[in-house]
Amino acid sequence: MARRNKKFPVDRARPERNDAGMSAPTIRRAAESDLPAISAIYNHAVLHTTATYDYEPENLERRVAWFEEHRALGLPVFVAERDGTLLGWSSLSPYHRRPGFRFTVENSIYVAEAHRGKGLGGLLLAPLIQSATEQGLRSIIAAIDASNAVSVRLHEKFGFREVGRFPAVGYKFDRWLDVAYLQRVLTPSNH
Numbered sequence: 001m002a003r004r005n006k007k008f009p010v011d012r013a014r015p016e017r018n019d020a021g022m023s024a025p026t027i028r029r030a031a032e033s034d035l036p037a038i039s040a041i042y043n044h045a046v047l048h049t050t051a052t053y054d055y056e057p058e059n060l061e062r063r064v065a066w067f068e069e070h071r072a073l074g075l076p077v078f079v080a081e082r083d084g085t086l087l088g089w090s091s092l093s094p095y096h097r098r099p100g101f102r103f104t105v106e107n108s109i110y111v112a113e114a115h116r117g118k119g120l121g122g123l124l125l126a127p128l129i130q131s132a133t134e135q136g137l138r139s140i141i142a143a144i145d146a147s148n149a150v151s152v153r154l155h156e157k158f159g160f161r162e163v164g165r166f167p168a169v170g171y172k173f174d175r176w177l178d179v180a181y182l183q184r185v186l187t188p189s190n191h
């Protein structure tokens with residue numbers, strides 16, 4: 001039986017570990033006004049990490065187009081916010097353009113450097129899984145740089161399992177990089 005009318009409960013989400021004295025973050029759907037901060041968090045990862053194999057920071061125009069595409073496809077973008085500051089974001093994107101792949105999506109999660117390791121990754125991943133399940137999707141694929149132990153650990157905690165690894169398919173910061181593919185198979189909620 002579909003749970004179509006169930007209000008998504010993420011606005012009540014609380015981190016497992018919180019900064020002492022700080023209010024808990026809110027997890028909510030992203031709005032257009034969040035895009036500069038979403039882009040800034042992504043661009044920091046572009047310049048300083050192998051979490052993404054982009055080399056150059058994106059411009060805001062590209063992120064706006066990305067957001068509009070997500071809206072048109074009905075795919076979610078979530079943000080974590082505290083006291084007006086955007087701490088991180090997560091999204092589902094199409095895995096492949098061909099229609100036979102339409103029940104499979106790929107996820108992204110980016111937490112601002114200063115706020116990593118405090119449980120926000122989990123708070124941003126959980127609503128993606130819930131949202132995908134409610135939409136009747138069957139699989140979420142996480143393509144993770146194999147050296148990114150934190151991301152691999154985070155996804156495994158949420159039921160993702162490694163299904164493949166491509167050696168040396170990426171190249172950044174003067175080294176070859178392996179990509180691990182983790183899959184979360186979803187249990188349909190609408191059958």
Ligand SMILES: CC(C)(COP(=O)(O)OP(=O)(O)OC[C@H]1O[C@@H](n2cnc3c(N)ncnc32)[C@H](O)[C@@H]1OP(=O)(O)O)[C@@H](O)C(=O)NCCC(=O)NCCS
Nearest residue numbers: 051109110111116117118119120121122149150151153154
């Ligand atoms: C990867 C990322 C999203 C994880 O979010 P986070 O809020 O920092 O992580 P969390 O606090 O939720 O912790 C995730 C798990 O990794 C564990 N972890 C932390 N540091 C670790 C390390 N060096 N090695 C292994 N596991 C580690 C945490 O302990 C936690 O597991 P636990 O709950 O069992 O203790 C975040 O660090 C990030 O945005 N990194 C840069 C961009 C990125 O890598 N994005 C993912 C692309 S696939």
